[in-house]
Amino acid sequence: MSSTNTPAAHTSKATSSHPSRDKPDPTLESNASQGGFAATRPSAAAELASLKIKLQSSLRQFPDFPEPGILFEDILPIFANPELHEGLLRALELAVEKSGWGKPDVVVGLDARGFLFGPSLALRLGASFVPVRKRGKLPGPCETAEFQKEYGSDFFQMQADAVKQGQKVLVVDDIIATGGSAAAAGSLVTKLGGTVAGYVFILELDFLKGRDKLDAPVYTLLTGQEEKLEQ
Ligand SMILES: O=P(O)(O)OC[C@H]1O[C@H](OP(=O)(O)OP(=O)(O)O)[C@H](O)[C@@H]1O
Ligand SMILES: Nc1ncnc2[nH]cnc12
Numbered sequence: 001m002s003s004t005n006t007p008a009a010h011t012s013k014a015t016s017s018h019p020s021r022d023k024p025d026p027t028l029e030s031n032a033s034q035g036g037f038a039a040t041r042p043s044a045a046a047e048l049a050s051l052k053i054k055l056q057s058s059l060r061q062f063p064d065f066p067e068p069g070i071l072f073e074d075i076l077p078i079f080a081n082p083e084l085h086e087g088l089l090r091a092l093e094l095a096v097e098k099s100g101w102g103k104p105d106v107v108v109g110l111d112a113r114g115f116l117f118g119p120s121l122a123l124r125l126g127a128s129f130v131p132v133r134k135r136g137k138l139p140g141p142c143e144t145a146e147f148q149k150e151y152g153s154d155f156f157q158m159q160a161d162a163v164k165q166g167q168k169v170l171v172v173d174d175i176i177a178t179g180g181s182a183a184a185a186g187s188l189v190t191k192l193g194g195t196v197a198g199y200v201f202i203l204e205l206d207f208l209k210g211r212d213k214l215d216a217p218v219y220t221l222l223t224g225q226e227e228k229l230e231q
Helices: 026-034 042-058 076-080 082-097 118-125 180-191
Strands: 060-063 071-074 106-110 128-134 142-148 153-159 168-176 195-204 218-223
Touching: 042 076, 042 082, 042 218, 076 082, 082 118, 082 195, 082 218, 106 118, 106 180, 118 128, 118 168, 128 180, 142 180, 153 180, 168 180, 180 195
Parallel strands: 106 128, 106 168, 168 195, 195 218
Antiparallel strands: 060 071, 128 153, 142 153
8 A cells, every 4th residue: 555645845944855055064063062973084074974965865754654743754765776875884884983982892773774774884893783673573581671752652672692791882773863762772782781882873853852862972974854843
């Protein structure tokens, strides 16, 4: 069955896929002000900036999905295009390498869209990949955390032996909105004995201030909606 939602018309409002043309890339500023994102070599910085422009322009937005009042950010066009897919992984690899957080032992990806790039990024970084899954999907002893997100609430689980005591963990997901999902994942990693070195997202919905819920440095590649969808 086809969905009735159609991509948002291009308007003058600055959004993730249509940032204001007269405004400098806010991602660089916000990440720099969070600390921990060390200065990059000019060539790496230029490569990252160019990749961000390509990735940003590929995003689509769907108003009132999955419920009224939500402007849904669709990252799937990145994965439909091999050049953009490769560009995403390269951009995240560059960002992590230059973050100053050090090499992670484990990349933890969130169910489900964190699974689209978490394993590939883990391979590039020479780290293990471990999933955080919605409740009831993982066998064996698990730790569980309840969370609220931009639309609704849910439960996350990790297998109890998935992260070893003292391992350095990078938590990755496609989008940080309210930060509820990422904060729950971080709390599970800590319960298992790991240390969250940082959180990495493709896109951040700034107006929801989700990063304030997180207790480790945050890097986001692209910046999303500056305000809530008008009703
Ligand atoms: O910052 P928050 O408000 O917690 O929202 C962000 C989360 O919401 C989306 O996942 P969703 O739960 O819709 O699941 P999906 O990945 O299975 O589509 C998204 O992929 C993030 O995981
Ligand atoms: N606005 C949004 N678009 C896509 N995924 C989301 N997850 C939480 N909020 C979202």
